[in-house]
Amino acid sequence: MVEHLQADGEEPCVTLDAFLEQSNATAVRLESDEDARALIPFLDRLKLIEVAFPKFRDGRGYSSARILREAGFTGELRAQGDVLVDQIAYMKRCGFDSFAPEKDLNPADVEAALARWPEHYQGAADGAVPIWKLRHG
Amino acid sequence: MKLLTGNDLKTGFVTWWTGADWSLHIEDAADVGEHGEAILAAEEGARRVNAPYIIAGEQTPDGPRPAHIKDRIRALGPTVRPDLTLKPADPNAGDWVI
Amino acid sequence: MYKYDEYDHAMVEARVAEFSDQVRRRLAGEITEDQFKPLRLMNGLYLQLHAYMLRVAVPYGTLDSRQMHMLAHIARKYDRDYGHFTTRQNIQYNWIKLEDAPAILEDLASVEMHAIQTSGNCIRNISSDQWAGAAADEITDPRPWAELLRQWSSFHPEFSYLPRKFKIAVIAAEEDRAAMRLHDIGIQIVEKDGQHGAAFYVGGGMGRTPMIAPLIKDFVPLDDMLSYAEACLRVYNRYGRRDNIYKARIKILIHELGADEYRRQVEEEWAHVKSLGIDPPKAEFDRIAKQFTPPALDASAPDDIDRSDPDFAVWVDQNVAAHKVPGHAIVNISLKPVGGIPGDASSAQIDLMADLAEKHSHDELRVTHAQNIVLPHVRKADLYAIWQALDTAGLATPNLDLISDIIACPGLDYCSLANARSIPVAQKIAARFSDLGRQKELGELKLKISGCINACGHHHAGHIGILGVDRKGTENYQLLLGGSGAEDVSLGTITGPGFDEDGIVDAIERVTDKYLATRTDGERFVDTFRRVGMAPFKEAIYG
Numbered sequence: 001m002v003e004h005l006q007a008d009g010e011e012p013c014v015t016l017d018a019f020l021e022q023s024n025a026t027a028v029r030l031e032s033d034e035d036a037r038a039l040i041p042f043l044d045r046l047k048l049i050e051v052a053f054p055k056f057r058d059g060r061g062y063s064s065a066r067i068l069r070e071a072g073f074t075g076e077l078r079a080q081g082d083v084l085v086d087q088i089a090y091m092k093r094c095g096f097d098s099f100a101p102e103k104d105l106n107p108a109d110v111e112a113a114l115a116r117w118p119e120h121y122q123g124a125a126d127g128a129v130p131i132w133k134l135r136h137g
Numbered sequence: 138m139k140l141l142t143g144n145d146l147k148t149g150f151v152t153w154w155t156g157a158d159w160s161l162h163i164e165d166a167a168d169v170g171e172h173g174e175a176i177l178a179a180e181e182g183a184r185r186v187n188a189p190y191i192i193a194g195e196q197t198p199d200g201p202r203p204a205h206i207k208d209r210i211r212a213l214g215p216t217v218r219p220d221l222t223l224k225p226a227d228p229n230a231g232d233w234v235i
Numbered sequence: 236m237y238k239y240d241e242y243d244h245a246m247v248e249a250r251v252a253e254f255s256d257q258v259r260r261r262l263a264g265e266i267t268e269d270q271f272k273p274l275r276l277m278n279g280l281y282l283q284l285h286a287y288m289l290r291v292a293v294p295y296g297t298l299d300s301r302q303m304h305m306l307a308h309i310a311r312k313y314d315r316d317y318g319h320f321t322t323r324q325n326i327q328y329n330w331i332k333l334e335d336a337p338a339i340l341e342d343l344a345s346v347e348m349h350a351i352q353t354s355g356n357c358i359r360n361i362s363s364d365q366w367a368g369a370a371a372d373e374i375t376d377p378r379p380w381a382e383l384l385r386q387w388s389s390f391h392p393e394f395s396y397l398p399r400k401f402k403i404a405v406i407a408a409e410e411d412r413a414a415m416r417l418h419d420i421g422i423q424i425v426e427k428d429g430q431h432g433a434a435f436y437v438g439g440g441m442g443r444t445p446m447i448a449p450l451i452k453d454f455v456p457l458d459d460m461l462s463y464a465e466a467c468l469r470v471y472n473r474y475g476r477r478d479n480i481y482k483a484r485i486k487i488l489i490h491e492l493g494a495d496e497y498r499r500q501v502e503e504e505w506a507h508v509k510s511l512g513i514d515p516p517k518a519e520f521d522r523i524a525k526q527f528t529p530p531a532l533d534a535s536a537p538d539d540i541d542r543s544d545p546d547f548a549v550w551v552d553q554n555v556a557a558h559k560v561p562g563h564a565i566v567n568i569s570l571k572p573v574g575g576i577p578g579d580a581s582s583a584q585i586d587l588m589a590d591l592a593e594k595h596s597h598d599e600l601r602v603t604h605a606q607n608i609v610l611p612h613v614r615k616a617d618l619y620a621i622w623q624a625l626d627t628a629g630l631a632t633p634n635l636d637l638i639s640d641i642i643a644c645p646g647l648d649y650c651s652l653a654n655a656r657s658i659p660v661a662q663k664i665a666a667r668f669s670d671l672g673r674q675k676e677l678g679e680l681k682l683k684i685s686g687c688i689n690a691c692g693h694h695h696a697g698h699i700g701i702l703g704v705d706r707k708g709t710e711n712y713q714l715l716l717g718g719s720g721a722e723d724v725s726l727g728t729i730t731g732p733g734f735d736e737d738g739i740v741d742a743i744e745r746v747t748d749k750y751l752a753t754r755t756d757g758e759r760f761v762d763t764f765r766r767v768g769m770a771p772f773k774e775a776i777y778g
Contacts, residue, residue: 056270056273056396057273057356057396057477058396058477059356059393059394059395059396059397059398059472060472060473060477062392062393062394062395062396062472063393063469063472063473066393070507070511084266084270086257086270086274087396089392090390090392090393090395091392093392094392094393112256116249116252116253117246117249117390118245118246118249119242119245119246120390120392121246121386121387121389121390121391122386122387122391122392122513123511123512123513124392124393130515131242131246131386132386132515132516132519133515134242135240135242135518135519135522136515136516136518136519136522144282144286144287146261146262146333147262147332147333147334148286148332148333148334149282149283149285149286149287149330149331149332149333150285150286151284151285151286181268184262184264187268187282188268188282204708205708206647206708206709206710207284207647207651207653210284210647210648210656211284211285214285215285215648215649215658216648216656216659217576217648217656217658217659217662218576218648221315221330
């Protein structure tokens with residue numbers, strides 16, 4: 001399920017450094033140049049990981065998201081920053097399930113973007129069955 | 138002189154600001170003086186031009202001539218295909234570029 | 236060759252719908268040019284010097300007559316009646332209107348073609364050997380692997396916003412006809428202990444800082460090719476530089492980390508990635524490979540060629556290569572007529588080549604990275620008729636791999652990145668050396684011209700390379716010697732101060748004269764250069 005975030009009543013994200021120093025936060029923010037794997041020992045404690053996209057061209061967050069899902073993170077994975085509707089589908093495939101764009105997105109555009117792709121060539125973090133598997137069962 | 142140039146958003150054609158409108162022909166280009174940035178911003182915002190920028194040029198008897206060869210090639214067309222330029226019938230058109 | 240199934244069709248159609256909507260939003264002002272630019276680039280649409288330029292993908296350089304006819308149709312209907320074949324086996328159109336782009340993509344989709352990821356910071360067209368399936372020296376046809384990589388890389392959700400563009404080449408022979416070592420990833424299918432595997436060379440590239448890709452892994456089991464590539468890309472996406480556009484290619488990352496450290500990081504990532512089930516089963520590879528089964532060629536077809544027409548004989552000797560099946564040959568069509576524009580073909584010429592392919596080459600053509608066209612499976616008995624048709628259309632220049640078979644980027648005549656024009660220089664050189672006897676005396680001499688440091692003309696990999704620069708507002712040309720993109724890969728060395736447009740032609744003539752005066756038996760120009768070094772040539776050029 002995809003949702004835009006609701007800021008009210010939500011625990012603020014701590015920085016990665018702060019999180020690694022203290023252990024009781026349940027929401028952490030990962031900058032685009034920080035190593036997602038640093039969070040792997042703590043995934044069961046985290047409800048929310050926010051991954052930064054300072055500029056939409058900076059694609060490191062896609063790898064961070066997949067790495068976190070591959071490591072078994074089941075909490076909320078949020079893409080924050082310069083998130084445009086044209087990146088939403090790829091972000092979802094990489095495991096993001098919520099979005100905090102700097103500029104509001106048109107919900108109809110978001111829906112269209114998510115409905116765009118009938119199938120996918122490759123496996124990713126969204127559990128979609130890749131085309132080669134559909135071909136051969 | 139300063140010339141304001143860009144590409145038409147829909148067609149991609151090279152265009153020149155005439156003072157009032159956009160023309161395909163550099164002969165129509167106006168000197169934007171110090172007002173170029175303001176015009177650029179307005180025209181780009183209104184989508185009457187794409188990827189605009191301001192260049193240096195000089196006034197000549199044949200009209201404005203961009204300072205840099207790249208913009209002269211933009212103004213006329215590829216030097217190696219005279220038939221695809223804005224002046225296919227003029228055998229000397231390429232001299233203006235070089 | 237590969238034919239789309241319902242899934243492939245659906246993906247391309249979804250992309251056409253997506254891009255059509257993006258164009259609509261751009262024209263309506265719902266997205267800015269800054270937001271639209273990466274989207275249109277991922278659909279091969281540049282805003283270029285004269286208009287929008289569309290780069291259509293020709294996956295691993297392979298297409299059939301129906302597709303070739305469509306390329307001619309697009310040139311006629313939407314452009315100025317010609318197309319330009321590129322150094323990555325694609326085709327470019329220079330006069331495209333944005334408002335026509337969706338319709339063009341629909342036309343392309345109707346014949347299983349597209350412009351997906353031919354630009355942008357994503358994985359680009361997978362290139363390969365233009366003689367695949369026909370040359371005797373390949374251990375297998377590399378193209379099924381190229382097709383597997385194409386699908387894997389298309390719309391890859393993790394690797395669509397890389398630090399920079401990413402180019403992959405796949406070959407399966409010792410002879411490197413695809414400049415594999417100068418790619419971000421070059422894959423060579425090799426044999427070891429009776430098994431086939433993939434040697435991965437990672438970190439090659441030209442541009443501002445040319446580098447030859449080091450060998451990162453000498454034998455990846457073929458079943459693991461995609462997961463290994465995934466690991467290579469993930470390390471790059473995470474750690475490639477994003478602070479400086481000129482240092483953002485993977486070659487810089489590998490250079491800065493060192494090949495050993497990069498390899499270590501890839502191995503670590505691969506150990507993890509392998510467990511994700513990314514690699515398709517052998518059944519998928521077999522499904523694709525079946526479509527590359529060589530056509531049924533009659534090995535008892537007549538093997539002799541009637542050489543009584545001397546012009547035909549000259550063309551056979553230079554442009555026709557040996558086919559692995561007796562009675563057959565590989566036809567190389569030069570798009571480098573003297574005085575022409577390297578790599579350009581008119582819509583009429585494109586249609587003719589399509590017809591010849593359908594009639595004489597089992598409906599298959601190839602685009603080469605040297606900007607020429609290949610008919611891969613031709614009966615020797617048909618060569619004369621083919622040559623006559625080519626000759627009438629101005630496509631029979633017998634100059635394959637000779638000095639006038641020039642690779643040239645479009646240069647400042649077409650490209651807004653360029654500092655100098657490249658095509659007029661190519662034309663002047665070809666004119667100076669137009670005498671075929673002289674060209675044949677010089678022998679194999681690969682001359683490559685780039686109009687700027689981005690090196691789309693592969694000048695670093697030229698036996699003779701030319702780089703156009705802007706010197707205080709005028710066009711100037713630097714000369715490089717001794718590069719090669721083949722298996723004897725090397726990067727050219729600059730000779731010294733540059734020249735103007737006429738000066739560079741004279742300089743090249745002094746270089747070739749020096750070569751003739753210095754060579755020993757059987758030495759190509761590049762061999763002589765490697766033997767004697769730069770000094771004698773520098774002396775000859777500058778006195």
